[in-house]
Amino acid sequence: MILSICIPSYNRFDNLKRIIGSLLAVDSDDFEVVIVDNRSSNDIFQYLNFVDKRVKIIKRENSVDGKTNCRQVFDYATGEYVMCLLDKDYLNSEFLLLFIEKLKILSQSSDLTCGFCSLNSKVSLYKIELNKRSDFYYFAYYMRHPSGMFIKKKYIHYDNLNTDELDRYSAFGMELLFASAYAFGTMVEFCYPMIETEKEDVAAQVKSYSYSEDNNNIWFFPSCRIEGYDAYMRHLNKLNISYSEYCKVSKKIFKEVVYACTYGFENIIKNKNICAHYGIKSKNISFKEMMRNFNTVVIHMWTSTILDVGKVWRIKSIVTTSLYLICKRVKEIGRMCIRKVG
Structure with missing residues (x-):
């Protein structure tokens, strides 16, 4: 299996249904959907009753902070590459097969270790930009929204990472994992209109589950x-x-x-x-x-x-x-x- 779409989740069942329903309409066994529920207030299994071998739902026994859940969802994945998708965002499945086919080609023809998809792209010409190891300067430690970022799973190593720092001091922790993987090979940017982030006016209606001013941990302070x-x-x-x-x-x-x-x-x-x-x-x-x-x-x-x-x-x-x-x-x-x- 080439791709695991990894979704850390908490109390967003309606959007999860929308995401999974769209993904399961894709006729392919080259991907799986891994959801790790962070002890939502309601039982996730009552809301998500999909019967499909490509969907794996794990409910945590104990709740953790959102960034830790975002990082640990990869532990349950079995794909060659793992992609992060927040449960408040959306993956346009119309482009998933194209993405998978290109990912297969690149994984065989290059030492591709990581990459990301453009967010909210409106381009009509879909292109791929492969960046060599020499471009590490430009793309490593690139703080960005984590949805659409993907890493070759075998390059996810925590031995050179302080996980407490990873969870506390980075927006979602992906940028440090990304930099570790990029140091081993090349990365790619997929300029496809595939990943859509939550709209600002929608986000304003729901308070963040991961950050609060009381904890003085809001990432942009x-x-x-x-x-x-x-x-x-x-x-x-x-x-x-x-x-x-x-x-x-x-x-x-x-x-x-x-x-x-x-x-x-x-x-x-x-x-x-x-x-x-x-x-x-x-x-x-x-x-x-x-x-x-x-x-x-x-x-x-x-x-x-x-x-x-x-x-x-x-x-x-x-x-x-x-x-x-x-x-x-x-x-x-x-x-x-x-x-x-x-």
Whole structure:
């Protein structure tokens, strides 16, 4: 079997029915659907009564946090590749056979270890972009929504991962598993309109089961981003890559966490639908607050003992990242001026 579609689930039976009903309409034995229910308030077996050997439903004896359930669902899979699909999202089964056939070809003709599907794609020309091991710099530690990410199961190793960090400091934990697998081979991006994420207005109606402001663990808060940065670097230190590549990837991770704590945080925290989903109030943050977040990240990186780089590298990274943020600010001001003139 080439593919296991792995769905961590909690209290979303209606959408699960929709997903499974669509998948089982596909005439193929090259995939299975693995669902791990995280002790939903109602009995999952009363709601999902599908009789099909391709569907495997496991109900946990004890509940765990959502990110742990998302990671551990892979343990029950038997496919050569495992794909994550959150129970709030949707997989358009019209493209599943095409995806499976291409996956088979790539698994035989290349050392494909991982990949992802474009989210909410509207393209009419379906393409595949195979990225070689030399592109590790661009795609490793790529924090993204986990639905549609897939990994060759034999490359899912936890021996170089701190699972507590994996579950606490990453949005869903997939990016660290992804980076570990990518270090062994190549990755691919499928630009198919196959994975659809939950709409923002729908998400606003249901509060997140995994995050809460009370626990101070919402993934896009700057404090969590900085803790995630440390988790990324500890993980990177354990990979078998060259020093030059280590420096390139380290700079990229630093740049991304700086953006996430400044412009990224600004864009998310003012989004009313996203904030409603996480049970917090939306707000506008000032440029002064963004710069305060920037300084916090810079000081943290400069004093970090995790980084295996010298002061010259750190200075260069700070300068180039600062210029990057300045350019973004200038472009933003330019767009505002154009809108006012228009």
